[in-house]
Amino acid sequence: MSFFKVEHLTMKFGGLMAVSDLSLTAKEGDLIGLIGPNGAGKTTVFNMITGRLLPTEGKIYFRGKDITGTQSHIINAGGIARTFQNIRLFNDLTVLENVMIGYHGRLRSSFWEAIFRLPRYKSEEKKMRSMAGELLAEVQLDNVADEKAGTLAYGQQRKLEIARALATNPRLLLLDEPVAGMNPRETGDMMDFINSIREAYGLAIILIEHDMRFVMGLCEHLIVLDHGVTIATGLPVEIQNNPQVIEAYLGEPEGA
Amino acid sequence: MSERHRREWIYKLCTYGAIVGLFAFFLQVQNQADEYQIRILNVSAVFVTLAVSYNLINGVAGQFSLGPNAFMAVGAYTTALLTLSPAEKELSFIIEPIIWPLSVLHLPFLPSLLIGGAFAALLGFIMAFPVFRVRGDYLAIVTLGFGEVIRVVANNVQSITNGPLGLKGLSEYTNLWWSWGVAVFTVFCVTRLVKSSFGRAMQAIREDEVAAAAMGINVFRHKMLAFVVHAFFAGMAGGLMAHLITTISPTLFSFFLTFNLLVIIVIGGLGSMTGSIIAAIIITHAGEWLRAVEEPMAIGPFNIPGIPGMRMVVFSIMLILVMIFARQGLMGRREFSWKWFCGFLKIGKRRG
Numbered sequence: 136m137s138f139f140k141v142e143h144l145t146m147k148f149g150g151l152m153a154v155s156d157l158s159l160t161a162k163e164g165d166l167i168g169l170i171g172p173n174g175a176g177k178t179t180v181f182n183m184i185t186g187r188l189l190p191t192e193g194k195i196y197f198r199g200k201d202i203t204g205t206q207s208h209i210i211n212a213g214g215i216a217r218t219f220q221n222i223r224l225f226n227d228l229t230v231l232e233n234v235m236i237g238y239h240g241r242l243r244s245s246f247w248e249a250i251f252r253l254p255r256y257k258s259e260e261k262k263m264r265s266m267a268g269e270l271l272a273e274v275q276l277d278n279v280a281d282e283k284a285g286t287l288a289y290g291q292q293r294k295l296e297i298a299r300a301l302a303t304n305p306r307l308l309l310l311d312e313p314v315a316g317m318n319p320r321e322t323g324d325m326m327d328f329i330n331s332i333r334e335a336y337g338l339a340i341i342l343i344e345h346d347m348r349f350v351m352g353l354c355e356h357l358i359v360l361d362h363g364v365t366i367a368t369g370l371p372v373e374i375q376n377n378p379q380v381i382e383a384y385l386g387e388p389e390g391a
Numbered sequence: 392m393s394e395r396h397r398r399e400w401i402y403k404l405c406t407y408g409a410i411v412g413l414f415a416f417f418l419q420v421q422n423q424a425d426e427y428q429i430r431i432l433n434v435s436a437v438f439v440t441l442a443v444s445y446n447l448i449n450g451v452a453g454q455f456s457l458g459p460n461a462f463m464a465v466g467a468y469t470t471a472l473l474t475l476s477p478a479e480k481e482l483s484f485i486i487e488p489i490i491w492p493l494s495v496l497h498l499p500f501l502p503s504l505l506i507g508g509a510f511a512a513l514l515g516f517i518m519a520f521p522v523f524r525v526r527g528d529y530l531a532i533v534t535l536g537f538g539e540v541i542r543v544v545a546n547n548v549q550s551i552t553n554g555p556l557g558l559k560g561l562s563e564y565t566n567l568w569w570s571w572g573v574a575v576f577t578v579f580c581v582t583r584l585v586k587s588s589f590g591r592a593m594q595a596i597r598e599d600e601v602a603a604a605a606m607g608i609n610v611f612r613h614k615m616l617a618f619v620v621h622a623f624f625a626g627m628a629g630g631l632m633a634h635l636i637t638t639i640s641p642t643l644f645s646f647f648l649t650f651n652l653l654v655i656i657v658i659g660g661l662g663s664m665t666g667s668i669i670a671a672i673i674i675t676h677a678g679e680w681l682r683a684v685e686e687p688m689a690i691g692p693f694n695i696p697g698i699p700g701m702r703m704v705v706f707s708i709m710l711i712l713v714m715i716f717a718r719q720g721l722m723g724r725r726e727f728s729w730k731w732f733c734g735f736l737k738i739g740k741r742r743g
Contacts, residue, residue, distance in 0.1 A: 223601060225599060232591055241607070246587070250580050250583045251583070
């Protein structure tokens with residue numbers, strides 16, 4: 136039984152082939168990079184894995200279960216969490232509340248117990264609050280815990296989004312362009328941050344990124360997509376020298 | 392820690408004190424005020440109940456529903472049919488006789504009111520399945536449609552609703568205790584729900600549905616929860632309204648009612664329960680005070696004849712002003728808290 140496996144995943148939007156016949160496997164603790172030029176279908180892959188899109192063809196298995204076409208919140212409860220390319224925080228909620236949302240799916244009290252503040256709900260709420268506080272301290276956002284999420288600086292918002300995903304207790308984390316729009320120093324910090332949470336939580340991570348230095352420095356295994364087609368897979372060094380990949384990114388050499 | 396606990400206790404005592412104070416005030420009012428003033432207070436309470444519960448689905452969960460008139464109608468009819476005695480029912484149903492179980496049922500006010508709310512909640516539960524397949528403007532249109540469907544059904548199922556004749560001669564059970572009792576209970580339940588983990592989940596859905604689902608929140612279940620709770624209290628409010636004006640007919644529950652509620656929650660601030668309460672009270676009172684503008688008046692040398700409907704013009708201007716100068720409404724998404732209140736008083740002291 137493999138930890139995470141995608142078989143022949145295909146997504147067509149009408150006549151457009153967004154993703155074609157993608158297969159990948161991941162073991163527990165793997166760090167895989169999904170790269171490719173704009174419009175290659177990388178985010179579409181994440182959307183299919185997390186249940187936002189129903190793949191046209193193909194299967195997704197997670198911890199031995201077929202999760203293809205399952206609803207998003209059930210997939211999340213099963214242990215897959217994600218972040219978004221264009222940050223999607225709950226802007227009007229506080230930083231702490233954003234993280235507490237991550238625990239709500241595992242709340243066992245009913246809404247009756249919540250309205251009348253019965254003992255079980257009270258203790259669960261207290262636990263939620265303290266766990267969220269601890270998580271924020273770990274990612275160094277505890278000093279802004281009571282600020283509205285929408286008011287945070289860009290880098291902090293990215294971090295908060297990851298923290299919120301971690302709160303749902305995932306085994307597999309999907310990061311969609313975690314360093315988009317960051318300067319080299321921030322990118323370096325984020326690299327360390329991702330490495331540290333990976334070790335601390337024993338997570339498998341799949342990430343989408345354009346920043347080559349970031350991807351080459353972090354990932355152990357790469358998959359390159361171009362127009363939905365997998366054009367190369369392998370170690371970062373292999374990918375770097377793959378003529379097809381260079382062509383996809385830089386265009387055909389002149390006179391070829 | 393103990394300091395914080397002590398403070399929370401004091402705030403709690405303040406809340407209970409305020410509620411006791413409110414009812415003491417009503418005791419006074421009941422003895423001294425005239426019937427007209429008491430009536431306005433009763434109507435205010437019904438609108439507080441309606442606005443607070445409506446704000447749960449529209450403001451907190453961010454689902455733009457236009458169907459509270461449907462739930463009010465169901466609540467009002469159910470309650471009225473249960474409190475009317477079999478003899479009274481036989482007298483009113485002149486076109487078609489009333490069907491069997493309803494013809495003999497007769498219950499006291501409180502159980503009728505609760506069953507009225509429960510029936511509205513049941514309708515909300517059933518409606519949620521088709522309605523929440525769509526979002527945004529489409530949701531508004533579908534719920535609007537359901538509101539109209541309920542009205543048409545009430546007009547045509549004569550053996551249950553007595554058709555366009557409606558139900559008349561209901562006992563005037565609704566008094567200050569009932570109306571404000573239900574209002575306080577509604578505010579208690581709804582604010583507790585909003586401040587709980589479930590309320591946070593609803594707000595998360597309002598902020599970003601996709602992200603909420605990806606964070607493990609069952610989006611449909613939480614929309615449904617907000618909708619059903621809203622329906623329950625709107626149904627109770629319908630029952631109270633029926634026994635306040637003692638006559639109900641399908642025309643009473645037109646879209647106009649929903650429109651009024653929408654004005655209240657927008658002026659109060661979408662998502663703020665405090666705002667809804669304040670706006671509900673202000674608007675019901677203003678509706679009475681503004682009767683003055685519909686009377687004939689003399690401004691200087693000009694004699695203006697009475698124009699019926701002038702109040703609505705004033706309301707519209709108010710709404711336009713709110714939209715221009717206070718887009719977030721009176722309260723935005725802020726809520727009243729004793730902490731804020733104490734801070735407010737302290738500032739006042741320092742200045743003085």
